[in-house]
Structure formats: structure tokens, C-alpha cells
Amino acid sequence: MAIEPVTELRVGGALCVPRARVVSLSASPASYTAVVERYLTGAGIAKSSAWIYRISLTTWGWMFAVEATPTGPARRGVKPPVFPVAAIDDPVLPKMLAESAAARADEMDADTANRELSVARKAIDRWQRRGWIEGDPTR
Template identity: 80%
Template sequence: MTIEPVTEPGSWGALRVPRARVVPLSAPPASYTAAVERYLTGAGIAKSSARIYRISLTTWGWMLAGEPAPTGPARRGAKPPVFPVPAIDDPALPEVLAELAAARADETDADTVNRELSIARKAIGWWQRQGWIVGDPTIGIERRPAPPDRTKALAEKGCR
């Protein structure tokens, strides 16, 4: 690898390092489900958190496959659809995913949606660092604002 001086006006003698090509650290898993399991073990997710991460990533698995995620009681035992991990790099996925995430956000509380989005982004970033995927289809999906008075929001849901 060589480092070359930048000769563009306004570069102030900066050096340009060529972008490195990402080489997978290991062979990509055969399916999204296997990628989730490798993430949970390889990223050092504590066993106490792994259950919540697995549920969230199962929910996102449906959306990454372009389908609405199961809700209510059907969500607990739902298995993610089977699809190859490179499908996450489909250029059409971000638009579809944004629509599905918005629909999910309309039917689920902000805390859950935000936690699931955070977990999905952590897994996607880990998979990118492994070299299994290149893009992030969650770019452009924004966190939902939490209700200003959580006590009121919980009372409305009958949680008091």
C-alpha cells in the first residue's frame, strides 16, 4: 500500500491513504439465522442480553427479508425467515426496510423500536467488520422520540 500526497487545491499538503478492500475474517454464514448466532457469540454479547438481542434480530430478520415482522403473541416463538446474509446488501432493501420499520414504529412503543434499531445496527456493523456485508440498510431510519412523560405513557397502556 502506498500513501500519496493529495494534489488538489485546498488540500494543504494532506496525504491520501487508499481505501482498503475488506477481506472477510471468516466465511460468511449460510443464513441470516446463522449470522445472528455467530454475532451473539463472536461479539461478546452476555448471555443475559442474548435473549433480548435474539428476539430483536428475529424481528429485524423479517423486515430484512422484506416482510412485516410478527407482532403480539406470534412474535415470541417466531423464527426468522431463511435468507442469505448477502441479501442485506440488496440496493432496494433500504427503501423497503424504511417502510416496514415505520409501520412497526406505528404499532409498537418508542422504547422497543429504538432498542431494536440499536441492536440491529450493532449486528449490521459487526457483520460489516467481518466482511460479510458492505452496506447498512438501516441508514435513514431514525430513532423515535420517547414520550415526554413515561408515567403517562405507561398508564395509558395499563402498566401501572
């Protein structure tokens, strides 16, 4: 839920005291891209951190979709593949994800791999608390 300020004009043009209107945000986003955007706008993280989070979550999006993750210069500015967020709950995903993550970890330093995993787990935890997904394929 979010609180949205509402301002109304009274008869005669007088401005009444602002009040709040509750707007439901509980509808589950349909795509992975949408949950990432909702997470980045609602997580209360700094813009500079949001940039790093976006890169990490885009990388994980490719792995969640069980597709080759772009590397090197091809990684810059790439968008995650389009797939339904419910695909994260596929019971086969954790095994395939473990293989993809292990292969990716071999290509990069441990700090980067751990940082990207930490970002994914934070996002997944929030999506679980919102009821958008049930499982955590990174565990």
C-alpha cells in the same frame, strides 16, 4: 480468527504443555440465521442480553426479508425467515425497510423501536467489519 487450545500426550503418557492452534472463522455464513448465531456467540454479551438481542434480530430478519413481522403472542419463539445474508446488500432494501420500520414503530413504543434499531445496527456493524455484508440498510 479464534484460538483453540490443543493438548497432546507425549510418549510415555506425559502431558505436554498446551499450545494454541489458530482456527479461521473468516468464512462468511450463508444465511441470516447463521450470522445472527455467530454474532450472539461471539459478541461477548451476557445471556440475558443475548435473549433480547435474539428477539430484536429475529424481528429485523423478517423486515430484511420484506415479510410481515409477527406481532403479539405470535412473536414469541418465532424463527427468522431463511434467506441469504447477501440479501441485506440489495440496493432496494433500504427503502422497503424504512417503510416496514416506520409502520412497525407506529405499532409500538419509541423506546422499543429505538432499542431494536440499536441492536440491529450493532450487529450490522460487526458483520460489515467481518466482510460478510457491505452496506447498512438501516441508515
